Amino acid sequence: MxxxxxxxxxxxxxxxxxxxxxxxxxxxxxxxxxxxxxxxxxxxxxxxxxxxxxxxxxxxxxxxxxxxxxxxxxxxxxxxxxxxxxxxxxxxxxxxxxxxxxxxxxxxxxxxxxxxxxxxxxxxxxxxxxxxxxxxxxxxxxxxxxxxxxxxxxxGIPTLVSATYIFLFILFGAFLEQAGMIQLFNNLALGFVGQSRGGPAKVAVISSGLMGSISGSGVANVLTVGQFTIPLMKRFGYSPVFAAAVEATSSMGGQIMPPVMGAVAFIMAETLNIPYVEVCKTALIPAVLYYATAFWMVHLEAGRRNLHGLDKDQCPNPWKAMRERWYLLAPLAALVFMLFEGFTPMYAGLTGLALTAVLILGATLTAAIGPTVFRIFFWIVIGLGAAAFVKLGIWAILSLIAVLLLGNLFVKGGRKTLHIMRTSLINGARHAVPVGMACALVGVIVGILTLTGVATSFAGFIIAVGSHSLFASLVLTMLVCLILGMGIPTIPNYIITSSIAAPALLKLGVPLIVSHLFVFYFGIMADLTPPVALAAFAAASIAKASPMKIGFKATQIAIAGFVIPYMAVYHPALVMQGGTWADTGYLVGKAVLAIGLWGAASIGYLYVPLKWSERILALIAAILLVAVIPYSDTLGFCLAAIFLIRHGLSRRRQPVQHLV
Incomplete structure (x- = not known):
């Protein structure tokens, strides 16, 4: 094997x-x-x-x-x-x-x-x-x-993408994981936010988001990063259900977080025949809002439970961690730069993977000689990375890999490094199997849809519903995504629903990339939505808590993932599809305010515990800010102002209290 x-x-x-x-x-x-x-x-x-x-x-x-x-x-x-x-x-x-x-x-x-x-x-x-x-x-x-x-x-196209982009980026993630990227992300998150209020949960949000943006696998991310973050959150006072829900929410969001995102993003770019970087740009703001929601929810929960952060001696120095392993960020930086400079995802991924291999091999080889040699070696790698932007550059890196492989046979620790390289190649292939098989099998559906033309009939039904109410068509599409997602992974879920529903939404006036993102997001949300929430079940195995309770709590934390797709359909400027920068800024500000109000209403805490009347007021204001009805924004801002003034007065009349 x-x-x-x-x-x-x-x-x-x-x-x-x-x-x-x-x-x-x-x-x-x-x-x-x-x-x-x-x-x-x-x-x-x-x-x-x-x-x-x-x-x-x-x-x-x-x-x-x-x-x-x-x-x-x-x-x-x-x-x-x-x-x-x-x-x-x-x-x-x-x-x-x-x-x-x-x-x-x-x-x-x-x-x-x-x-x-x-x-x-x-x-x-x-x-x-x-x-x-x-x-x-x-x-x-x-x-x-x-x-x-x-x-x-x-x-078909899913198998093509699996055989090219997806496998390469899964392998890239496997190499970074073996090189210590998870530990680096954890140390950075612990160092920067570990001492703040609710620090352990904020560490989970940041580290899971960072690693998820590279690996693109939500459930696998839960099972790897969650082994560290869930016990940490439980130890510092978060309930097992809340700790598992935070990890599940943060890990699943990695599939919508650039630069790598999930496998679906590559399939989307290939299907729509657009540069991959356009998918990244469109997904950036929703991804940031998604993680802002999770971060805000854990902050409020920590305040409600009066949970403090970690002690200073328990948090590593982030700058020291960066000094020790900063070279691991070079392949990621090269990958992002190349993607945004118009290079193909395959070439960018191959360059990033090659640089990672060079750094893993070179770290051991130069450690046997001295730190000065390592610095010289690193700048050689940077130079070769720059050279990789031309055709002969990849040959230079491959030649250096061959030399380093040979050199590691004769230095202390070299054989262990070679074993790490071999393990990375094996793990990458094993991790690619579920994704690849899903891509191959879902081709049966695509082939039958293409042969029979049945997708046109279902699309016609959605269009008929949409002629009376676009919102009803969106709800119908969302329900199809969530129901399919109860039993199948995100990739086939996206391929099926995008083949059927996305063309119909296009005819209803929804921009094509926005309609594809709509079904993509709800395919991801299906892994958090009960009764069959795969990410919740994965987190439950670590937290030793009820998967159903975790799923409902994760749905509450990830509310942005359910609301933002609707906002993007009615206001494409939110995902930078039309409109001015001012339009985008206004929509982002409105979404941030709605997220803040939803978090307060959901958790029941802002600066002090909220009364039920305040929670209801905050909830209505949040709903109005995202609703698309006449004068809803004006009413939402007015109610938000009333809520904040009322809460500010309540805060002045009583000392800060915490519900334990």
């Missing part, structure tokens, strides 16, 4: 650096590696244990991997006989589709395969349905060709 994972990562690096194969072949071999990894790692039954690999899993793994080369071996023949598949093509295609279903069931559970199976059944038998949802009959060879031989099925 480890050999397969290592080879998988090595193959993906070759593809990223040199692009030696055609797009179709790249996707096919990528899925072959995914099938190999899945059947070697995941048992047939969830309760099974992999003490010894069963012969049938080995057979399935090797079969899936071997068939991944079918498009490469017969590439020219498949092109020449396009539209007229042979019996062998159909047999191979059928086997691969079945293997993708079974592999996805093992990795992701039953929900997504069942949904995709229903769409596949619709392709075969939809002609018997009544009304607008019926379609003309399709032969078996047409459906298999659509799903396997073309690029609109399991080898």
């Amino acid at each position: 480890m050999t397969g994972a290592f080879t998988f990562s090595f193959y993906q690096l070759v593809i990223a650096a040199f692009s030696p194969l055609s797009s179709q072949v790249t996707r096919s071999i990528h899925v072959g590696f995914l099938l190999l990894m899945t059947f070697l790692i995941y048992p047939m039954l969830s309760s099974g244990r992999m003490k010894r690999l069963p012969w049938y899993d080995v057979a399935l793994a090797l079969t899936g991997f071997a068939l991944g080369f079918y498009h490469w071996i017969f590439e020219a023949d498949l092109i020449q006989r396009a539209g007229s598949p042979t019996t062998t093509d159909l047999v191979v295609g059928t086997v691969v589709i079945l293997l993708v279903f079974e592999a996805s069931r093992r990795v992701l559970g039953l929900a997504l395969p069942l949904i995709c199976g229903l769409f596949l059944a619709y392709g075969f038998f939809g002609q018997y349905l009544p009304g607008d949802f019926a379609h003309r009959p399709y032969a078996y060879d047409q459906i298999v060709s659509q799903l396997y031989l073309g690029v609109e099925g399991i080898y």
Whole structure:
């Protein structure tokens, strides 16, 4: 298994650096590696244990991997006989589709395969349905060709993005994690906010947001960063439910936080055919507001419970942490710079990954010589990073990596560093399996939607609803996202809903990128929303608390994630889509005030505990500030002023009290 994972990562690096194969072949071999990894790692039954690999899993793994080369071996023949598949093509295609279903069931559970199976059944038998949802009959060879031989099925855009951008950035996150980036983020967060009121929870918000912006995986972030932050919050007085909810909320927000965001952002950029940096720019303000909400909520909860921060001797010096590991920020800085300078995500990610590898290898090698040599070495790396902005630069970095790999064989600690590199490659491949299998299987839905045109019927229903009320269409789309998100990951959730609902919202006057962000955000919120909140269940395993209670509390903390998408639809200037800077500033200020009022009403505390009448007043003011009705802003500002004046007078009449 480890050999397969290592080879998988090595193959993906070759593809990223040199692009030696055609797009179709790249996707096919990528899925072959995914099938190999899945059947070697995941048992047939969830309760099974992999003490010894069963012969049938080995057979399935090797079969899936071997068939991944079918498009490469017969590439020219498949092109020449396009539209007229042979019996062998159909047999191979059928086997691969079945293997993708079974592999996805093992990795992701039953929900997504069942949904995709229903769409596949619709392709075969939809002609018997009544009304607008019926379609003309399709032969078996047409459906298999659509799903396997073309690029609109399991080898569609999601698989392309998985085989290029997504894998590369997952590997980048794995290298940074092994290099100590999580520890650096934790130390920085502890140093800067650990001593403030409610410091442990603020540390969770900051460190989870920073790491989530790189890894882009919410649930995985809960299980890694949460091992540190949740016990810390519990130890300093936060309830287990609140501590777990804060971590779940902060970790899931990483998928909407630039520069890396989640895998969906890359799929969105490819689907909309826009630069990735445009997705980042559009998502920036909502992401900041999301984390501002979480930060404000933990601050108020700390005040309500009279929770103080950590002692000074328990908080590391952030500047010392920066001095010791500041070089880890160089690859991230290079990545951000290259993305915003117009380089492709693949080239930027490859450069960042290569710089990370150089720094990990070089840190050990130069430590054996002295700090002065390390400084010289680092500036050489910076120079090579600058050189990577031209075509020959990546060759220079790859050559340096080869030299450093050889040098680490002969210095103290070098073999341990080489083991870290190997572990990073293996972990990156393992982390890519769930994302890759979701991308491959959801291609079944995309392929059937494209073949039958059923998406047009559902979109027509949304448009019909929207002709009477755009708000009703948005609520309907939100509910679809939340319901789908109860059983499937964010990636297939986004692909399904964006294929169906986003074109309909576009016809209702919603800008295309805003409509895609709308379904993207609610796909993420589904992981926080009961009854099936994956992030809440992951946090519950650490906090030892009720997942349902955690889900409801996380929904309360993450309220911005539910409100801001609606504001963006009615006021695209909030996401910098039209309007002036003044319009954007006004909307941001209004949103910040609404967040402040919501937090006070929800927690029941501002400077002193709030009476119920004050909480209701603050809640109504917050709702009016985000509502789109005549004079709502004026009423909202007036009620907010009344609330603040009234609360200020209450504060003067009584000493500061805290509810424990």
